[in-house]
Amino acid sequence: MKQSFLGISIMLLGLFVCFSSGAAFAAEDTVCIQCHSGQEGRLAEPVELWRTSIHAANGISCNDCHGGDPTDFAMAMSPERGFIGAPSYTEVPDFCGRCHVGVKEDYLASAHGKALDAGGAQCVICHGNHAVKAASIDLINKESCSRCHDYERAARVKEEISSTETTLTKLEQAVASLHRLGIDTKRLEDSLFASRNSFRRIFHTVNMDKIKAQKAEVADKLQGTKAAIADYESILGKRKLAGGVVVLLLLLGGAIALLIRRSYHDEE
Amino acid sequence: MKLQKGVMDWLDSRLGVREIMHANMGGYLLPRNINIWYTLGAVLLAMFGLQFLTGILLLIFYVPDTEKAFTSVTAIMNSIPYGWLIRYLHVVGSNLIIVLLLLHMLSVLFMGSYKRPRELTWLSGFIIFNLGLAFCLTGYLLPWSQLSFWATTVATDAAGAVPVVGDFLVEFLRGGPSVGAPTLGRFFALHVMGLPMLFLGLVGFHLFCVRRIGISSPPFGDGYRPLEPARSFHHDEHPGGVPFHPNYTIKDLSMVFFVLAALVAITFYAPWLFIPPDALEPADPFTTPAHIKPEWYFLWAYQTLKIFPSKLLGLASQGAAMGFLAVLPFLDRSPERRPAKRPVFVTLYLLGILLFVGLSIWGHYS
Numbered sequence: 001m002k003q004s005f006l007g008i009s010i011m012l013l014g015l016f017v018c019f020s021s022g023a024a025f026a027a028e029d030t031v032c033i034q035c036h037s038g039q040e041g042r043l044a045e046p047v048e049l050w051r052t053s054i055h056a057a058n059g060i061s062c063n064d065c066h067g068g069d070p071t072d073f074a075m076a077m078s079p080e081r082g083f084i085g086a087p088s089y090t091e092v093p094d095f096c097g098r099c100h101v102g103v104k105e106d107y108l109a110s111a112h113g114k115a116l117d118a119g120g121a122q123c124v125i126c127h128g129n130h131a132v133k134a135a136s137i138d139l140i141n142k143e144s145c146s147r148c149h150d151y152e153r154a155a156r157v158k159e160e161i162s163s164t165e166t167t168l169t170k171l172e173q174a175v176a177s178l179h180r181l182g183i184d185t186k187r188l189e190d191s192l193f194a195s196r197n198s199f200r201r202i203f204h205t206v207n208m209d210k211i212k213a214q215k216a217e218v219a220d221k222l223q224g225t226k227a228a229i230a231d232y233e234s235i236l237g238k239r240k241l242a243g244g245v246v247v248l249l250l251l252l253g254g255a256i257a258l259l260i261r262r263s264y265h266d267e268e
Numbered sequence: 269m270k271l272q273k274g275v276m277d278w279l280d281s282r283l284g285v286r287e288i289m290h291a292n293m294g295g296y297l298l299p300r301n302i303n304i305w306y307t308l309g310a311v312l313l314a315m316f317g318l319q320f321l322t323g324i325l326l327l328i329f330y331v332p333d334t335e336k337a338f339t340s341v342t343a344i345m346n347s348i349p350y351g352w353l354i355r356y357l358h359v360v361g362s363n364l365i366i367v368l369l370l371l372h373m374l375s376v377l378f379m380g381s382y383k384r385p386r387e388l389t390w391l392s393g394f395i396i397f398n399l400g401l402a403f404c405l406t407g408y409l410l411p412w413s414q415l416s417f418w419a420t421t422v423a424t425d426a427a428g429a430v431p432v433v434g435d436f437l438v439e440f441l442r443g444g445p446s447v448g449a450p451t452l453g454r455f456f457a458l459h460v461m462g463l464p465m466l467f468l469g470l471v472g473f474h475l476f477c478v479r480r481i482g483i484s485s486p487p488f489g490d491g492y493r494p495l496e497p498a499r500s501f502h503h504d505e506h507p508g509g510v511p512f513h514p515n516y517t518i519k520d521l522s523m524v525f526f527v528l529a530a531l532v533a534i535t536f537y538a539p540w541l542f543i544p545p546d547a548l549e550p551a552d553p554f555t556t557p558a559h560i561k562p563e564w565y566f567l568w569a570y571q572t573l574k575i576f577p578s579k580l581l582g583l584a585s586q587g588a589a590m591g592f593l594a595v596l597p598f599l600d601r602s603p604e605r606r607p608a609k610r611p612v613f614v615t616l617y618l619l620g621i622l623l624f625v626g627l628s629i630w631g632h633y634s
């Protein structure tokens with residue numbers, strides 16, 4: 001009886017993946033996704049694009065931007081439930097800026113923002129609409145920028161901020177490695193997140209002086225994080241050294257025990 | 269030295285301890301051709317001891333509360349002096365124990381040591397193996413991580429496939445309709461009290477069987493001949509054999525050292541081998557992590573369930589396989605133990621290992 005109970009217990013664990021694939025993020029459960037997934041052409045397109053987006057990866061669903069009631073098929077697109085549909089070209093910065101408040105502020109102060117009414121690039125031109133791309137230095141590239149203007153100045157901006165981007169990426173990887181080893185990295189992650197956000201604000205300006213000043217500010221903030229990471233890495237290095245010594249001692253102990261055993265063997 | 273002799277004299281005059289020690293140490297003779305596989309029992313005892321020790325130390329700081337469990341484990345790893353070492357030894361040790369239990373069972377199967385009169389030794393060992401897995405299953409939930417929560421949710425959900433009592437079983441295992449505080453409470457109680465008590469009793473019984481019946485001779489060499497089992501109780505003597513102590517205990521000790529070296533090496537250099545990334549995030553009942561896989565020793569079961577079209581059929585097939593292994597000594601009644609004279613068994617044995625490994629790899633990559 002005990003045997004079969006335990007047997008079943010063992011097998012039960014194996015099942016969880018079978019069903020975990022069936023479970024999904026809450027963002028996938030909205031009536032918007034259910035209805036649009038079943039349609040064809042341009043009405044179905046947003047769902048597939050959204051699934052590849054940074055929004056989907058972070059559980060931001062249709063209703064978070066477009067409003068409406070994601071639990072009620074009949075009222076999903078009712079203005080009474082806050083549905084606002086798609087914004088016009090010039091409304092896009094306000095549309096995205098409801099969440100990305102600081103970014104909107106930077107954008108409006110930038111050359112792109114100032115030229116908005118004259119057809120200047122707004123958020124979705126660079127970041128995409130439903131397949132929203134994460135803010136990254138890679139968004140500044142010849143192919144994208146050259147659609148509207150010469151790439152030369154954008155290239156200079158990119159070059160100026162590349163080293164900070166590289167540093168940030170390396171520090172993020174180092175923190176991820178520390179986290180993987182069970183180290184509580186929340187404080188470091190928060191600090192890097194804040195630095196990353198400050199750094200991203202540079203992306204929306206083309207004023208080189210402003211970029212240099214803000215870059216120096218970010219670099220200053222990163223020094224503390226770098227030092228903290230170095231401290232952890234030093235501790236881990238010492239741990240490995242101590243572990244190596246213990247392993248060697250244990251191997252030595254095992255070898256000595258085997259030698260003693262051999263001496264008994266000769267007597268036998 | 270004088271004090272030691274005095275204590276021994278005192279104990280000997282009252283309990284006859286010298287006679288007991290001689291009978292079980294220097295006077296206890298083992299087969300001359302005893303091999304290294306026989307050390308696995310001692311190695312496992314050492315590892316069990318380490319698990320108990322590290323487990324007790326973890327208990328001092330662990331808080332079995334859904335609001336505090338993850339934080340307490342984080343504190344053990346980051347704030348408590350050497351807490352990270354204690355926890356990693358416990359986690360890595362549990363995985364190594366499963367490896368060692370599997371090797372112990374495989375060596376016993378290969379050498380036919382499970383056969384009459386050692387049916388009870390095998391059965392108690394097999395239950396110990398299952399208890400080892402139950403320890404892992406219950407211990408998995410305690411950190412209250414994403415992995416803990418979702419693994420337990422789906423594992424307990426599968427009990428619903430059992431006909432008639434399925435729903436009752438799910439609720440019984442969870443202590444409610446879903447995984448929550450009552451589940452953590454009962455898994456914790458099982459992990460630190462229920463299972464250890466059962467485990468200690470079974471290990472004691474297993475060792476009693478081993479000592480009472482006597483160590484089996486390795487079925488190798490020209491001198492080995494299969495014996496027709498005696499009809500009445502018979503202790504397997506090995507006249508002219510090797511004294512258990514110190515001749516064999518020193519070999520046990522060397523293997524304990526080598527396995528501890530492996531344990532420490534993994535603990536210091538690659539503890540992440542047994543800790544998936546989802547185990548580092550606190551449980552979130554509203555977010556199901558993608559790509560979760562069970563631990564390596566459950567992968568074969570996971571993949572088997574994927575192969576079968578229904579949950580019940582999958583569970584039944586696994587139950588049948590485990591049941592078959594449990595009662596194997598009662599089915600395989602031939603006294604022959606030499607592998608070379610048991611081609612059918614050895615073929616099935618190898619196929620079984622290949623199936624286990626193959627299903628596990630398949631499960632890992634599927």
